[in-house]
Amino acid sequence: MNSEAESGANPSIVYVVDDDPSMREAVGMLLRSVGLRVESFASAQEFLAFSMPDVPACLILDVRLKGQSGFAVQEQIATSKLGLPIIFMTAHGDIAMTVKAMKAGAKDFLAKPFRDQDMLDAVAHALAADEQRRAANRSVAGLRRCYESLTPREREVMSLVASGLMNKQIAAELNLSEITVKIHRAQAMKKMEARSFAEFVLKAEALGVKAERPPVQAPRA
Secondary structure, eight states, rough: OEEEEEOOOOOEEEEEEEEEEEHHHHHHHHTTTTTTEEEESSSSSHHSSOOSSSSSSSEEEEOSSSSSSHHHHHHHHHHHHHOOOOEEEEEEEOHHHHHHHHHTTTTTESSSSSOOHHHHHHHHHHHHHHHHHHHHHHHHHHHHHHHHTHHHHHHHHHHHHHTTTOOOHHHHTTTTOHHHHHHHHHHHHHHTSSSHHHHHHHHHHTTTOOOOOOOOOOOOO
């Protein structure tokens, strides 16, 4: 493994996996020139054994590696739920290979030799995508922490609110007074840091919190 970083560079990391030393060096120098930290690996095994820090990152991966193909590495990353954006590169690419990689979630597929700008653009897009994924995960994690602070009754009220019921209907559903429902709802909104009823409902939907309602039976004739 070879680690290359610039002092004061942004915290993002680009992982490069290629069994060709000259290619690893060339890609590393290119990315280092724009202030990126680079971690280079000669094999998939080296990369998969590496302890990755919790920062935005992407993987530049050669399709044909000794011992294990790039596609096999892609499958392992997908199985591990890492969510790491992958940019494939190969000197033997074809349309079928490109389609396979993109269908499996690759961010880009570059044929060797590639233009420096094409690689830099692909890396910029992949890192931006990973940062967006991380921001979304942080947002959901924050919502879950708020949700865990709710009492069981507040969770019930929240789920029924998200199902579209009014206070009066919720009161009947839970055998409570309407004023009690309003108190529980107000407390739940406060704990969920919802500034409005609409935001409260949106947060419930983001968490998948929604009561299962039985279908309404049509009145008999």
